[in-house]
Amino acid sequence: MSKIDSHIDAFLIWLEVEKGYSVHTVSGYGRDLSGFAGTLPENQETENIEALHIRRFVVSLHGHNSAATVARKLSALRTFFKFLLREGKIVHDPIAGITGPKTGKYLPVFLTVDETFSLLEAPGKKDRFMLRDCAILELLYSTGMRVAELVSRDLLNLDFTTEMLRVRGKGNKERLVPVGRPALEAVKAWFPQRQQLITDRAGRGRPVERAALFLNGRGSRLTTRSVERLVKSYGERAGIPQIVTPHALRHSFATHLLEMGADLRSVQELLGHASLSTTQRYTHLTLDHLTEVYDKAHPHAK
Numbered sequence: 001m002s003k004i005d006s007h008i009d010a011f012l013i014w015l016e017v018e019k020g021y022s023v024h025t026v027s028g029y030g031r032d033l034s035g036f037a038g039t040l041p042e043n044q045e046t047e048n049i050e051a052l053h054i055r056r057f058v059v060s061l062h063g064h065n066s067a068a069t070v071a072r073k074l075s076a077l078r079t080f081f082k083f084l085l086r087e088g089k090i091v092h093d094p095i096a097g098i099t100g101p102k103t104g105k106y107l108p109v110f111l112t113v114d115e116t117f118s119l120l121e122a123p124g125k126k127d128r129f130m131l132r133d134c135a136i137l138e139l140l141y142s143t144g145m146r147v148a149e150l151v152s153r154d155l156l157n158l159d160f161t162t163e164m165l166r167v168r169g170k171g172n173k174e175r176l177v178p179v180g181r182p183a184l185e186a187v188k189a190w191f192p193q194r195q196q197l198i199t200d201r202a203g204r205g206r207p208v209e210r211a212a213l214f215l216n217g218r219g220s221r222l223t224t225r226s227v228e229r230l231v232k233s234y235g236e237r238a239g240i241p242q243i244v245t246p247h248a249l250r251h252s253f254a255t256h257l258l259e260m261g262a263d264l265r266s267v268q269e270l271l272g273h274a275s276l277s278t279t280q281r282y283t284h285l286t287l288d289h290l291t292e293v294y295d296k297a298h299p300h301a302k
Contacts, residue, residue: 004046008033011083020172022148024224032076046084049094058098071100110251115240116141119249122234131193132214133230135186136222140231140246142183143167144253144271147224147246154211160184169272177270187213 012030015021021029039057040049054077061070077095084090111119120141123133140150149167157166163184164176194215201208201219208219216222227246235244242248254267 004037004040004044004049007046007084007089008037008080010087011080014083021170024148025170029076029079032073033080035073036077047090049090051094051096051098054095054098067100074098074100109242109245109248110255111240111244111248113256115238116249116252116256118238119231119234119240119244122238128217129193131186131190133234135183135190136214136227137231137234137249138183138186139165139179140249141253142180143177144250145177146170146250146272147227149272150246151214151222151224151227153213155213156211158187158213160188167272173272175269175272190214 008030011033012026015029016023016026036054036057039060040053044053054074058070058074061073065073074095081090081093081095085093120134120137123130123137127133136150139145140147143165145165145167146169149169152168153165158179159165163179163181165179166174167177168174197215197217197219198208198210206219209215209221212221214222216226224246231244231246231249235242238244250271254271257267257270258264
């Protein structure tokens with residue numbers, strides 16, 4: 001194993017253990033850093049990496065990757081080299097002064113209220129896990145959770161008395177999120193099938209994750225990919241023209257709150273954003289919505 005590979009391994013452990021990053025995020029950092037390491041000369045010493053090596057890496061990405069992907073890979077390198085500086089493994093930061101490509105302003109994709117209601121009503125009696133899937137869709141929209149936060153929730157995290165859900169987000173930070181009555185009722189409706197699944201699996205001596213709020217047919221905790229697939233499938237069934245993702249429901253949650261008059265700071269807390277600037281993206285959407293309403297309704301709009 002080369003020196004940079006051992007440094008990458010130490011960095012990834014630090015991200016997971018010290019920073020509390022999800023397995024999915026840590027894996028993404030690992031892929032980006034391994035890609036960079038693969039462009040270095042053989043036996044390259046980590047402490048001798050220069051800006052030239054990074055520029056060559058960036059050049060190798062052009063034509064095969066979007067500006068957003070290049071920017072993300074550079075961000076991974078920045079965090080990596082800051083870690084090495086802090087640990088005393090290097091004496092200068094080779095990426096300092098290197099700027100990434102302009103990525104343009106990202107506006108989140110969201111559903112209209114009517115599209116959201118159509119999605120929530122999409123699961124039907126022919127679906128084996130209709131009750132579970134209804135609960136998942138309702139909970140995603142009611143709380144604005146990230147999909148990784150949803151699948152990691154245990155039954156004990158949901159308090160039906162206070163109608164609050166304890167969520168563990170990025171950086172291992174916890175927050176309490178209110179849960180609406182429709183979502184709570186949908187979760188309660190799923191419980192008998194959940195218990196039956198646990199009983200059947202245990203009766204046959206099969207493993208089952210009893211603590212998990214949502215289970216698959218094998219008694220295991222649902223994965224983010226599984227939830228992404230089912231949300232996309234129900235979006236298609238509901239006739240929604242765009243591809244529907246769990247993140248689109250998160251964006252819809254935030255946008256609909258702001259459209260109904262919620263203040264930005266409250267939405268920031270509910271979403272678990274560390275910075276208010278991240279939440280401010282949604283103001284573009286609400287302003288666009290207000291402009292559209294104005295143009296349609298005001299007699300002197302045009």
